[in-house]
Amino acid sequence: xxxxxxxxxxxxxxxxxxxxxxxxxxxxxxxxxxxxxxxxxxxxxxxxxxxxxxxxxxxxxxxxxxxxxxxxxxxxxxxxxxxxxxxxxxxxxxxxxxxxxx
Amino acid sequence: xxxxxxxxxxxxxxxxxxxxxxxxxxxxxxxxxxxxxxxxxxxxxxxxxxxxxxxxxxxxxxxxxxxxxxxxxxxxxxxxxxxxxxxxxxxxxxxxxxxxxx
Numbered sequence: 659x660x661x662x663x664x665x666x667x668x669x670x671x672x673x674x675x676x677x678x679x680x681x682x683x684x685x686x687x688x689x690x691x692x693x694x695x696x697x698x699x700x701x702x703x704x705x706x707x708x709x710x711x712x713x714x715x716x717x718x719x720x721x722x723x724x725x726x727x728x729x730x731x732x733x734x735x736x737x738x739x740x741x742x743x744x745x746x747x748x749x750x751x752x753x754x755x756x757x758x759x760x
Numbered sequence: 761x762x763x764x765x766x767x768x769x770x771x772x773x774x775x776x777x778x779x780x781x782x783x784x785x786x787x788x789x790x791x792x793x794x795x796x797x798x799x800x801x802x803x804x805x806x807x808x809x810x811x812x813x814x815x816x817x818x819x820x821x822x823x824x825x826x827x828x829x830x831x832x833x834x835x836x837x838x839x840x841x842x843x844x845x846x847x848x849x850x851x852x853x854x855x856x857x858x859x860x861x862x
Contacts, residue, residue, distance in 0.1 A: 679795045685846075692787055
């Protein structure tokens with residue numbers, strides 16, 4: 659089991675076209691909304707936040723909020739991927755990303 | 761570590777008001793869309809699908825698609841929670857929910 663598998667064991671992120679979700683649920687297609695969810699990716703340092711934000715930007719992501727100190731003593735930024743989904747890259751000093759010991 | 765923690769180790773589902781996401785990202789509030797994401801909950805049997813769909817309905821969820829056989833040989837249904845988020849309850853015979861051995 660590699661590190662990524664350990665961190666997400668039992669959980670999978672899968673991408674489906676909205677058209678497919680509409681067809682599968684029978685709900686009508688509707689205008690997109692970027693506020694329905696954010697994917698938060700917690701990392702181990704401010705430097706890692708900066709590195710991943712840069713990596714996303716280089717891959718075509720739109721920077722929504724440049725990484726900055728947060729009110730709770732952390733450091734975080736937001737970008738939108740090419741489908742306009744929101745991602746937050748976060749360092750939270752109170753949160754050990756490997757706290758489950760995996 | 762209990763079963764739920766094991767299955768989601770390192771991953772957390774958190775609920776935030778859209779107003780808070782709007783404030784944190786500086787993106788304007790916008791009309792909701794239920795097709796932005798679905799949460800798929802894989803279980804171990806058809807009976808468990810039926811049980812959870814019923815439990816959700818009793819708790820006020822709106823049944824979007826009654827549980828039924830799927831094209832890939834599984835069994836699944838959809839409901840919307842009170843915030844209109846889509847959940848899919850799924851039994852997929854090709855997918856062991858404890859495949860990570862946790």
